[in-house]
Amino acid sequence: MTSAARRPLEGRVAVVTGSGQGLGLSYARELARQGAAVVINDVDQQAVDAAVASIVEDGGRASAVVAPVGSAETATALVEGAVEAFGRLDILVTNAGILRDRSLLKMTDEDFDAVIGVHLRGTFVCVREAFRHFKENGVAGRIITIGSPTGQYGTFGQTNYAAAKAGIVGMVRTWAQEMARAGVTVNTVVPVAATAMTETVPYFRAAVEAERAGEPVPAFFRRDLGFGSAADVSGVVAHLASDEASDISGQVIGVGGDRLQIFSHPRPVSTEYEDGGWTREAVARRLPALIAEHRQSVGETLPPLPEELQPKDAS
Numbered sequence: 001m002t003s004a005a006r007r008p009l010e011g012r013v014a015v016v017t018g019s020g021q022g023l024g025l026s027y028a029r030e031l032a033r034q035g036a037a038v039v040i041n042d043v044d045q046q047a048v049d050a051a052v053a054s055i056v057e058d059g060g061r062a063s064a065v066v067a068p069v070g071s072a073e074t075a076t077a078l079v080e081g082a083v084e085a086f087g088r089l090d091i092l093v094t095n096a097g098i099l100r101d102r103s104l105l106k107m108t109d110e111d112f113d114a115v116i117g118v119h120l121r122g123t124f125v126c127v128r129e130a131f132r133h134f135k136e137n138g139v140a141g142r143i144i145t146i147g148s149p150t151g152q153y154g155t156f157g158q159t160n161y162a163a164a165k166a167g168i169v170g171m172v173r174t175w176a177q178e179m180a181r182a183g184v185t186v187n188t189v190v191p192v193a194a195t196a197m198t199e200t201v202p203y204f205r206a207a208v209e210a211e212r213a214g215e216p217v218p219a220f221f222r223r224d225l226g227f228g229s230a231a232d233v234s235g236v237v238a239h240l241a242s243d244e245a246s247d248i249s250g251q252v253i254g255v256g257g258d259r260l261q262i263f264s265h266p267r268p269v270s271t272e273y274e275d276g277g278w279t280r281e282a283v284a285r286r287l288p289a290l291i292a293e294h295r296q297s298v299g300e301t302l303p304p305l306p307e308e309l310q311p312k313d314a315s
Helices: 022-033 045-057 072-086 109-137 149-153 159-182 202-212 219-224 231-240 280-294
Strands: 013-016 037-042 062-066 091-094 142-146 185-191 252-256 259-263
Touching: 013 022, 013 072, 022 037, 022 045, 022 091, 022 231, 037 045, 037 072, 045 062, 062 072, 072 109, 091 109, 109 142, 109 159, 142 159, 142 231, 149 159, 149 185, 149 252, 159 185, 185 231, 202 219, 231 252
Parallel strands: 013 037, 013 091, 037 062, 091 142, 142 185, 185 252
Antiparallel strands: 252 259
16 A cells, blocks of 8 residues: 555545446545545446455454445435445446447347446436535535547447546536535546456457556557557556645546546538528538548547557458
């Protein structure tokens, strides 16, 4: 554990949703290392028990709320669980999520609703309940929501996930205005890290194999792609949870490997005028050249893998 004299979250209490494993567990462990007591949340009792034990074994404090994120009842249970276990709540990290990837014509209503329910509605109800607690108790709380590159760029087969993650950013920019007077900050972190999903993608194989072997991940992945481990993301989450970040709110911060990025608020890239208004004919006359000059990209284009990092069984 970090020495007490250097722990900026000493005495604070955090809830981290979806923290039984993976990125969420990494965030929870880092918050605990920085002094916070942590409420672990997941739907898997065994994973939750193991997560709590790992924090306690490292000298930290942790408790658990086993419940699916998405309902107002779970949001209330998370806040109440923090107060019952540790007497207060100061930090919320909304990490819980699921995937139901399918292309548009194959995506069912159930696929769409399930992902929206956990990611978007789950973030909404948890943040609403945490902010209610912060405001009623005069707590200058810290809220960190988790986004995704998909929410910024779009990804084939992820209509539901893209909508949810883009929606979270929209809510955060609204909440930052609504929460400012209460001294509460809210930000989005966009992680790029090795997960169970990336382990199956040949493009990332060299990075995954290096990490499994305890070897350094090649610089191409860590720097050019900003792709690393869950631990590479946790420092940003922990900093945003601290008093040192009291003037940071409404921001979208990407992090992975050795790279940190600040995403801009969407802004017009071109402003044009047409005397008398934009008739269809005027649009047809002028729009093609404007689009040709300022066309927006869709999706995220990954650079070619260096030869030495190509999968050995690639055709």
